[in-house]
Amino acid sequence: MSVAANIGHLVLARKYRPQKFGEVVEQQTAVRALANAISGDRVGSAYLFFGPRGVGKTTIARIVAKRVNCAKPLGEEPCDACESCVSILTGNSLDVMEIDAASHRGINHVRELRENVKFQPMNAKKKVYIIDEVHMLTSESFNALLKTLEEPPEHAMFILATTELNKIPETILSRCQVFNFRKVPLRVVQDHLRTLCKRENVEAADEALFWIARRGDGSVRDSLSFLEQAITYCNGPLDVERVKELIGAFPLELFERLTRALLSGDSESTELLEPVHEIFSSGGDLGRFIWEYLDFMRTLIHVQQGISDPEFLGIPGTDVKALKERFGPEDSARLTAIFDSLYSLLSRSLALRLRNSYETRMLIEIELLALRERLQRPSLSGVLRQLNHLSAAIHGGSDYSPEQEVQKQFLGTVVDPSEAPNLRSNK
Numbered sequence: 001m002s003v004a005a006n007i008g009h010l011v012l013a014r015k016y017r018p019q020k021f022g023e024v025v026e027q028q029t030a031v032r033a034l035a036n037a038i039s040g041d042r043v044g045s046a047y048l049f050f051g052p053r054g055v056g057k058t059t060i061a062r063i064v065a066k067r068v069n070c071a072k073p074l075g076e077e078p079c080d081a082c083e084s085c086v087s088i089l090t091g092n093s094l095d096v097m098e099i100d101a102a103s104h105r106g107i108n109h110v111r112e113l114r115e116n117v118k119f120q121p122m123n124a125k126k127k128v129y130i131i132d133e134v135h136m137l138t139s140e141s142f143n144a145l146l147k148t149l150e151e152p153p154e155h156a157m158f159i160l161a162t163t164e165l166n167k168i169p170e171t172i173l174s175r176c177q178v179f180n181f182r183k184v185p186l187r188v189v190q191d192h193l194r195t196l197c198k199r200e201n202v203e204a205a206d207e208a209l210f211w212i213a214r215r216g217d218g219s220v221r222d223s224l225s226f227l228e229q230a231i232t233y234c235n236g237p238l239d240v241e242r243v244k245e246l247i248g249a250f251p252l253e254l255f256e257r258l259t260r261a262l263l264s265g266d267s268e269s270t271e272l273l274e275p276v277h278e279i280f281s282s283g284g285d286l287g288r289f290i291w292e293y294l295d296f297m298r299t300l301i302h303v304q305q306g307i308s309d310p311e312f313l314g315i316p317g318t319d320v321k322a323l324k325e326r327f328g329p330e331d332s333a334r335l336t337a338i339f340d341s342l343y344s345l346l347s348r349s350l351a352l353r354l355r356n357s358y359e360t361r362m363l364i365e366i367e368l369l370a371l372r373e374r375l376q377r378p379s380l381s382g383v384l385r386q387l388n389h390l391s392a393a394i395h396g397g398s399d400y401s402p403e404q405e406v407q408k409q410f411l412g413t414v415v416d417p418s419e420a421p422n423l424r425s426n427k
């Protein structure tokens with residue numbers, strides 16, 4: 001890290017890019033296995049790193065390249081000071097080659113690589129080829145690469161990285177040791193951001209870091225990039241509202257208001273349409289609004305079911321508590337109906353390829369009004385329940401049950417309520 005810090009101003013993601021195995025956030029399985037293989041002198045000739053973007057595949061590949069070529073390794077770690085380490089750190093090594101397969105897909109590039117691999121390394125023990133986005137290679141290129149992987153020269157090592165394992169031919173896979181890299185848990189990213197903020201003397205509300213980590217979606221790199229933007233945007237302590245504004249998250253309060261208006265039978269149409277109008281007139285992204293409202297409903301349904309893990313729900317602990325307090329026991333069937341309706345709205349808005357936000361706004365408004373009406377209609381289970389009450393009142397406890405009568409007529413059978421959750425009475 002000392003070398004990197006000297007190269008003038010660096011964005012946080014680069015400045016804090018791990019240079020040692022011990023600095024890597026998460027990915028313990030891969031890190032342990034690789035560090036052990038290297039210190040035990042059991043390094044393989046081909047590895048395949050598979051996982052989502054921004055979780056450390058190339059970073060770890062570089063650490064491996066440094067460590068296998070390091071002149072003065074410190075245990076399992078590279079020294080970051082010898083000639084080889086420094087040349088890799090500064091991107092000047094002639095023996096460590098990083099190839100982006102997305103822009104070098106063709107057979108000519110792989111032929112060139114096959115020629116190059118024959119030569120001994122210049123200043124290192126091993127030539128390391130890091131091939132990023134390897135799934136982008138053409139099938140001809142894969143075949144050529146396979147020939148090299150089948151008989152790799154003693155001095156060569158391949159680290160292939162991909163986000164799409166299913167696009168890698170079985171023949172290539174069988175020649176590689178495969179490591180699965182995972183998304184970094186939100187809590188871990190949040191802790192990491194907190195540590196870096198302390199180092200950078202940036203004051204940050206914990207909840208603000210939660211939203212940044214959530215936006216990063218398991219990628220440390222993306223999270224750091226959002227952190228950097230937030231630091232510039234807030235120009236002072238990182239405050240929750242400003243950060244949410246920056247990452248374009250709609251306030252929870254807006255979804256709460258909308259849900260209440262949908263559920264309440266006596267709400268005015270303006271109450272229902274106001275939030276959509278607010279977003280439309282402030283130039284917000286309505287397509288994203290549908291998606292986030294869907295996400296909110298998922299969270300609300302889970303909270304109603306008693307789930308309270310912020311990481312699972314995707315909202316900070318304080319918001320989980322607030323949702324629990326503000327939404328009493330709701331009819332889960334009605335919440336699910338809202339969710340289903342939003343899901344179909346989302347699918348339709350994608351399928352229709354709407355040309356502008358006005359069209360999206362119309363679609364949302366019409367759907368919300370129709371949905372509110374559907375939600376106020378009595379459900380079959382509600383009607384049956386009322387009939388039951390009436391029957392009990394009229395017959396004074398006789399065995400006659402209109403609920404069973406209706407079920408016989410409409411469904412052809414009598415359903416035991418305990419086995420038919422869909423016919424469960426509304427409360």
Ligand SMILES: [Zn+2]
Nearest residue numbers: 070079082085
């Ligand atoms: Zn070194």
